[in-house]
Amino acid sequence: xxxxxxxKRILEKGSFLxxxxxxxxxxxxxxxxxxLLAFNKAIIDATAPHAVAFKPNLAFYEVQGAKGYHAFExxxxxxxxxxxxxxxxxxxxxGDIGNTSRAYAHSFFETLGVDALTVAPYMGRxxxxxxxxxxxxxxxxxxLTSNPGSAxxxxxxxxxxxxxxxxxxxxxSQWGTADNTMFVVGATRGQMFEQVRRIAPNHFLLVPGxxxxxxxxxxxxxxxxxDLCGLLVNSSRGIIHASSHDDFAIQAEVKAGQLHAQMKEIxxxxxASKS
Amino acid sequence: xxxxxxxKRILEKGSFLxxxxxxxxxxxxxxxxxxLLAFNKAIIDATAPHAVAFKPNLAFYEVQGAKGYHAFExxxxxxxxxxxxxxxxxxxxxGDIGNTSRAYAHSFFETLGVDALTVAPYMGRxxxxxxxxxxxxxxxxxxLTSNPGSAxxxxxxxxxxxxxxxxxxxxxSQWGTADNTMFVVGATRGQMFEQVRRIAPNHFLLVPGxxxxxxxxxxxxxxxxxDLCGLLVNSSRGIIHASSHDDFAIQAEVKAGQLHAQMKEIxxxxxASKS
Numbered sequence: 001x002x003x004x005x006x007x008k009r010i011l012e013k014g015s016f017l018x019x020x021x022x023x024x025x026x027x028x029x030x031x032x033x034x035x036l037l038a039f040n041k042a043i044i045d046a047t048a049p050h051a052v053a054f055k056p057n058l059a060f061y062e063v064q065g066a067k068g069y070h071a072f073e074x075x076x077x078x079x080x081x082x083x084x085x086x087x088x089x090x091x092x093x094x095g096d097i098g099n100t101s102r103a104y105a106h107s108f109f110e111t112l113g114v115d116a117l118t119v120a121p122y123m124g125r126x127x128x129x130x131x132x133x134x135x136x137x138x139x140x141x142x143x144l145t146s147n148p149g150s151a152x153x154x155x156x157x158x159x160x161x162x163x164x165x166x167x168x169x170x171x172x173s174q175w176g177t178a179d180n181t182m183f184v185v186g187a188t189r190g191q192m193f194e195q196v197r198r199i200a201p202n203h204f205l206l207v208p209g210x211x212x213x214x215x216x217x218x219x220x221x222x223x224x225x226x227d228l229c230g231l232l233v234n235s236s237r238g239i240i241h242a243s244s245h246d247d248f249a250i251q252a253e254v255k256a257g258q259l260h261a262q263m264k265e266i267x268x269x270x271x272a273s274k275s
Numbered sequence: 276x277x278x279x280x281x282x283k284r285i286l287e288k289g290s291f292l293x294x295x296x297x298x299x300x301x302x303x304x305x306x307x308x309x310x311l312l313a314f315n316k317a318i319i320d321a322t323a324p325h326a327v328a329f330k331p332n333l334a335f336y337e338v339q340g341a342k343g344y345h346a347f348e349x350x351x352x353x354x355x356x357x358x359x360x361x362x363x364x365x366x367x368x369x370g371d372i373g374n375t376s377r378a379y380a381h382s383f384f385e386t387l388g389v390d391a392l393t394v395a396p397y398m399g400r401x402x403x404x405x406x407x408x409x410x411x412x413x414x415x416x417x418x419l420t421s422n423p424g425s426a427x428x429x430x431x432x433x434x435x436x437x438x439x440x441x442x443x444x445x446x447x448s449q450w451g452t453a454d455n456t457m458f459v460v461g462a463t464r465g466q467m468f469e470q471v472r473r474i475a476p477n478h479f480l481l482v483p484g485x486x487x488x489x490x491x492x493x494x495x496x497x498x499x500x501x502d503l504c505g506l507l508v509n510s511s512r513g514i515i516h517a518s519s520h521d522d523f524a525i526q527a528e529v530k531a532g533q534l535h536a537q538m539k540e541i542x543x544x545x546x547a548s549k550s
Contacts, residue, residue, distance in 0.1 A: 022375070065345075073340055122417055142398070152446055158431050
């Protein structure tokens, strides 16, 4: 999918919501007996009208070993078959030496066929570039994350006063383009979106941290939105575990619908002439 | 396993060799028809007498999806059942926000039961600490990797002239101890082991890059060995793909045996009174 196509889908749907499919066994209704795929199908059906993307995080599947990995594959297949217009991001935060990253790229982009994969930048260029070789696929590189630990290394400044996450933005922007690369920038760092946009004005940003982690949608939009929207805002727990009872899908639909309504208003105001 | 126990096994075996179980489908004999588990069993049986640890890298299993993940699980089980004295490192380079890292820690240390897991530090403290909560298990944090891209971010110096990888060593040493934490330090950076040892004199180091990537065992030992050995030197391709024909296990045994002989000589010279 190209950047223009993604923007078009965002306008058509009136949403730049990404629903994080991170099912926590402890928060799933007991009746499901830990069936990740059944849980996901209910969440997907309930929230697909409100979302432009789904983002399953591998950790929550690997908890069940090969069985969980299979549930992850089946989740991707279910979305593809029933909601072909949805953008799928595998949240795996991979990154390894060149030949190993090539194996991961093959796994996710060919074996699984997702649209995008999150990648950790610590190991540098040859750990990131293999993901960028796939036409129509997206490499989503961690820049400034939403968790407290993002202060530990990402914000260390170099001899010129530039924080590490800006070095990551600058370097990775040179390895890839705004048409095959996105960056993860946490919503809990609202004002830092200005700094990010100075370096990467055109890239799509994947923004976690709205909802359970306390980030503000308005701040993200104010500082982060660009002419092609340029934002995919993710909410995971705040939607999929809005209820831990049998009404979990209904409550997920309510929460996703609320975000959808806010986003539609924002998009209408900004891009009225295009939609 | 404690640090003292690991040291004891190293002395008993006369080896600090870790064999990387990274089967590349393109380099496996055609007769195996891509059967990762069959390949691994042959490699494990051939090299276990020479190795103190095995390190499967998840990327090479995920290439086959859930089937590959199952082969990974069965590989771990095969080692456990047949070579209970072997230390098992899952090379997965995981790391995510707290609740997600907790899910990964559960997957690897409880569901799978490996001894150690590699972790990427970019997301900071709350992404690393969940792995350190498991008694007897090890968190192996990337510090200075063996690939060319390690220069891109790991060696950026801060305002005090300290490179990022040293900041990682210092911070992570405070979050964990030398009894539950190791660091990845690439063999291709021989002299930098001196810098590493100034900050982390007691930690075990997992050292990739000897063999296919060109690192020197002598340099690693000269600058990196400590009083409890403190080194696990990994070789993957150089051993398991020494031959791509039907004699792959025989050739793997030869290569592992050569490293074993070198290591035994080094250990005998240094720890003669203890073994």
